[in-house]
Structure formats: C-alpha cells, structure tokens
Amino acid sequence: MQQGTFVMDEAWYTFDSRAFSSKTNMLGSYILSKLAKRNMNAYLNMQSMDLLDSRFRYRMQAILIPETYRQDQSGKPLILEVQAITKDKWGFYNFLPQSYFFDVSQVLHLYDTTEELDPLT
Numbered sequence: 738m739q740q741g742t743f744v745m746d747e748a749w750y751t752f753d754s755r756a757f758s759s760k761t762n763m764l765g766s767y768i769l770s771k772l773a774k775r776n777m778n779a780y781l782n783m784q785s786m787d788l789l790d791s792r793f794r795y796r797m798q799a800i801l802i803p804e805t806y807r808q809d810q811s812g813k814p815l816i817l818e819v820q821a822i823t824k825d826k827w828g829f830y831n832f833l834p835q836s837y838f839f840d841v842s843q844v845l846h847l848y849d850t851t852e853e854l855d856p857l858t
Contacts, residue, residue, distance in 0.1 A: 744780045748782060765793070766790070766796075769793060786800070799822060801821055802819065803817045803818070814841055815840070815841065818837070
C-alpha cells in the first residue's frame with residue numbers, strides 16, 4: 738500500500754482493547770505505524786475510544802466528533818458540525834476544537850445507518 742486513504746468503520750470490532758496481545762492487534766499496530774512513511778491517511782470510526790486498543794489510540798493525530806447541526810422536520814440531519822480535536826507537536830490533544838460544517842442532505846439517505854453488528858459472543 739502506497740499513497741492513499743484507509744477507512745475502517747467500527748474499528749474496535751477488529752482491534753478490540755480486550756484482545757491487546759492478539760495477532761490481529763499486533764499486525765494492525767505495525768501497519769498503522771508505517772502509514773505515515775507510505776504517505777497514507779487512516780480514518781477509524783468507533784462509538785467510544787476506550788473500546789480501541791491503546792496502541793491505536795496513542796497513534797491518533799485527531800479526534801473528529803460529528804453532531805447534527807441542522808435537521809429537517811422529520812429529524813433527518815441536513816448539516817453536520819464536526820469538531821476536530823488535534824494533537825500538538827508534543828503529542829497532547831488541543832481541547833479548543835475547530836468546527837467544520839458539512840451538508841449531508843444529498844448523501845446521507847444513501848447509507849443504511851440502522852444496521853447493527855452481530856453480538857460479541
């Protein structure tokens with residue numbers, strides 16, 4: 738893999754914090770550590786950061802928190818406000834987030850947002 742974007746939905750499902758010594762987590766951590774050298778960006782989606790293996794949390798450069806900014810009468814989001822919390826050059830998160838606004842009215846209906854994962858049993 739060279740020069741690109743890696744996107745993973747529900748990353749904690751693959752890189753669970755409770756399975757820190759698994760082959761999957763160790764290999765994933767190695768790959769993530771090499772992405773910058775290969776001119777790649779990685780975007781991981783999850784419900785809560787504490788579910789993700791700590792090696793992945795440590796390497797994150799930013800946290801994006803989306804919230805509905807404006808919705809239609811039926812409650813469907815029209816505009817999302819995304820707050821970006823980034824790390825400074827010393828590796829600490831800057832808690833003065835920048836906000837970005839996205840018009841999602843034309844694309845959000847294309848995705849099934851009610852899909853549920855199978856239970857972890």
